[in-house]
Amino acid sequence: MSGRKLRSIHRLRNKKLRELQKLQSQCKKGSRRWKKYQRAKRYILSKSERQLRDALHKTTKAFVDWCIQQGVSDVYVGNPEGVQRHTKKKRRKNVNQKLFNWRFGKIKKYLEYKCQNKGIQVTFVKEAYSSQTCPVCKRKKKVRTRMYHCHCGYTSHRDIHGAKNILSQVLYGSFEPWGQEKIPTYLRPA
Numbered sequence: 001m002s003g004r005k006l007r008s009i010h011r012l013r014n015k016k017l018r019e020l021q022k023l024q025s026q027c028k029k030g031s032r033r034w035k036k037y038q039r040a041k042r043y044i045l046s047k048s049e050r051q052l053r054d055a056l057h058k059t060t061k062a063f064v065d066w067c068i069q070q071g072v073s074d075v076y077v078g079n080p081e082g083v084q085r086h087t088k089k090k091r092r093k094n095v096n097q098k099l100f101n102w103r104f105g106k107i108k109k110y111l112e113y114k115c116q117n118k119g120i121q122v123t124f125v126k127e128a129y130s131s132q133t134c135p136v137c138k139r140k141k142k143v144r145t146r147m148y149h150c151h152c153g154y155t156s157h158r159d160i161h162g163a164k165n166i167l168s169q170v171l172y173g174s175f176e177p178w179g180q181e182k183i184p185t186y187l188r189p190a
Contacts, residue, residue: 005055006052006055006056006103009048009051009052009055010048010052012048013044013045013048016044017041017044017045020037020040020041020044021041023037024037024038024041052103053106056103056106056107056110057110059107060107060110060111060114061114063111064111064114064115064118064120067115067118067120068118068120072120073119073120073121074120074121074123075111075115075120075121075122075123076123076124076125076166076167076170077108077111077122077123077124077125078124078125078126078127078130078162078163078166079108079124079125079126079127080104080127108124123170125166125169125170127162127166130162130165130166130169130175131143131148131158131161131162131165133165133175134148134150134152134154134175135154135164135165135168135175135176135177135178136150136152136153136154136177137150137151137152137154138175139151139152143158145158146158148161154177164178
């Protein structure tokens with residue numbers, strides 16, 4: 001999941017809240033109109049929360065269904081815990097907003113119970129440097145594009161590169177090279 005759906009829900013919610021806040025600031029606190037805007041803000045927050053929960057449920061269900069179709073019995077998930085704390089303090093505004101809107105705690109919870117119900121074992125693994133380390137020459141390189149290109153000639157899609165490194169870390173204890181991959185297809189919720 002690319003997260004576009006979740007970001008669009010967040011953006012729409014923030015836009016509507018900003019408009020209501022502007023109108024509410026022009027009213028006297030406690031007046032009827034002020035209370036009306038306050039109720040509208042609560043409604044928008046509860047509606048967006050329901051929409052976000054629904055999108056997360058649909059996404060995790062699609063993933064679990066895909067695992068069942070593929071006959072997957074074990075799932076290893078990179079644990080992004082601490083990404084917000086350990087990244088540079090000076091980030092662009094939109095990066096801060098994206099990190100703040102992450103729902104990885106809920107996704108983690110939904111994946112655990114949905115996989116457990118279907119008999120799939122879920123293991124959360126530290127993903128430190130998995131998307132930056134080349135499995136061939138072991139050099140670290142930050143990637144800002146969709147493709148990971150190393151000086152040694154290794155090339156891979158950024159998401160697949162990180163996933164292969166996480167799996168090789170689990171299986172072999174270090175980042176090891178794998179074969180070539182197909183072009184990825186993204187699962188998107190309806």
